[in-house]
Amino acid sequence: MSRTRKAAALAIMTALFPVAVPLAVHAAPRDTLTPAALAKACAGKDGWADPAPPAHIYGNTWYVGTCGISAILVTGDQGHILVDAGVAKAAPQVLANIRRAGFDPKAVRWIVATHEHFDHVGGLAALQRATGAKVAALPAQKAALASGRSSAEDPQYAGLDPIDPVRVDRVLKDREVVTLGRLALTAHATPVHAPGSTSWTWTSCAPKGGCRRIAYADSSSTISSDGYRFTDHPQRVAAIRKGLPVMAALPCDVLLTPHPSQSDMMERFAGKKPLADANACRAYAKASEGRLAERLGREKSGNTAK
Secondary structure (H helix, E strand, O other), X not given: OOHHHHHHHHHHXXXXXXXXXXOOOOOOOHHHOOHHHHHHHOOOOOOOOOOOOOEEEEOOEEEOOOOOOXXXXXXXXXXXXXXXXXXXXXXXXXXXXXHHOOOOHHHEEEEEOOOOOHHHHOOHHHXXXXXXXXXXXXXXXXXXXXHOOOOOOOOOHHHOOOOOXXXXXXXXXXOOEEEEOOEEEEEEEOOOOOOOOEEEEEEEEEOOOEEEEEEEOOOOOOOOOOOOOHXXXXXXXXXXXXXXXXXXXXXXXXXXXXXXXXXXXXXXXXXXXXXXXXXXXXXXXXXXXXXXXXXXXXXXXXXXXO
């Protein structure tokens, strides 16, 4: 192949599969940052602040969280979008993982979140300060982030720690898209776990594997603080029943979740189960429907349980 044709081919590949320029001084060899290596490092560990190495999941999608809490980096040639921040203690680890993966934290332009609980957004304010990124959120989530407190309507309200208040730069509508160059992440209101719960979808492409639809579905568990009864809050139950079908219908070749354990992420990263499964989001939502029915049944019979 001539030099001209090689240059043209490279230009086409760059357009189809843009990657951000790495920081070689901080980056680990990328062939060592595999999902399998992440799963091995986290074997027997699921603490919210347990350190984990970054991992290249697929295309421009990276895991930069801890063993017990996901944080997902979607990279592009005009900057990056971070989804979730983890607990406050984990913020330095997330920044270190971004660098270790070969990316500049200052190139994170947007940070978004799945839901407003401290285990997923406790480090958001610190990460916003460190990166200079803007934050986008749906209205219910925005109110909690800006105040530092979850809504009193949240079933877990009594047991939630406050967070450092976050400056929210953009209020989103359901199914609105956060764009950055070629990156496009869609926000889906899925108020199952919390009033501001948001699931995120995007497409990641790899030169040899084609394109896959990534669904970062929010937590689907319907748990609560002691003494809370869902049957006393029909509006909350209605919101859950509205959100679960949305989760089930997400464009979903690869399912990711805020807690890796919610969707056997580490097992899938280790190769024990398929990473991609077009039925994963439907199965995820269906299991949650069953758990909600069981919870409502227990409450109806007079039992109290979390």
